[in-house]
Amino acid sequence: MADEKFPEIQGGGSLILAWQVRNKKVLVVGGGEVAAGRILNLLNADAKVILISPRDGLNPEVAYRIERGQVTYHDKLFEPSDLDDPAITMVMTAVDDPEASTRIWKLCKEKRIAANIADVPPECDFYFGSVHRDGPLQIMVSTNGNGPKMANIVRRRIAATLPPNIGEAIAKVGALRKKLRVLAPGDEQGPKRMKWYVLSRKLA
Template sequence: MNTLFPIFVKAEKLHILIVGGGYVGLEKLTALLGNAPDTRTTLVAPEIRDEIRDIARQSPNVQLVEEPYTPAHLDDKDLVIVGTNDKAVNRQVQADCKARRILVNVADTPDLCDFYLSSVVKKGDLKIAISTNGKSPTFAKRFREVLEEILPDSLQETLDNLTAIRNQLKGDFVQKMEKLNEITKVLR
């Protein structure tokens, strides 16, 4: 049973630490900045891929720290994503985060995660997050591709029109919700 509680985080209001400068670190940094380009991000690793360096050069809010992880790297961080190929380092970061009550995701190790990173479908302002409860990120990725293909690009126009309608509605919250429910009934 999937008991995850889905939320969308305003990442640009957080300081996020990524531990790992290899392919997984690159993947997580790319996903983070693809959704929230202005997120304040620190990436720490003893070795950092050139692709990550290229991203950091183009992203003023990304700081690279080329050294091994220490607990001091958690200072002033709000969220941590770990993606090293060293299981001992991954476990240490997770334990340090737990001690400080910082939410942590350890790539490919669901038992060490407080949250999972979802596969995301984006169509303008619409975002759909897909989770398999850590069972199969590959399935989530493939399902995202299917949804991206079948959802029309005109969804942004629909969202904009609904926003304009909502802003013109009179009455209390319940009355507005009833009217919006009536208008969007065609989406079933």
């Protein structure tokens, strides 16, 4: 066993996951530029966004989302009772009041709700990375809150090396896999589906 070569542990990282929030409630507190980015990410993931922020000072993009009915909007300041809905999956704050943000974070900890407090890494259960999107393809680069601008640089360099229309190709692969699952349902038919899939790729 001593001669085995296993990967070395590299602590200090994050567990990067594709968190499925489709049709799940996510509470966003704040209506500025950072909130606009958070809301767009959530809507792209088909989440049900609940937004709490006074109307005065809303970012133009956030106001647009509200006008289009893309979010459930409450024109007010955050109150602890806003976390009483058990269906809330996560909370994101993007306000210019550090004390208020910390209070919200502590309330989320009490209720065991995952939270992201903008620009305060120690008060984040998860981070946003720099994301490249092409249809179903999503590539995220994370610096674990250390250097967001560096993450953008790395993401752009990775995206520049990708083949054109890679997203469309992946979408076609996904459609093929769905068809094969209909033709050969059940986990026990996995090997058969894989053979058909490999054969179809050779014939394409």
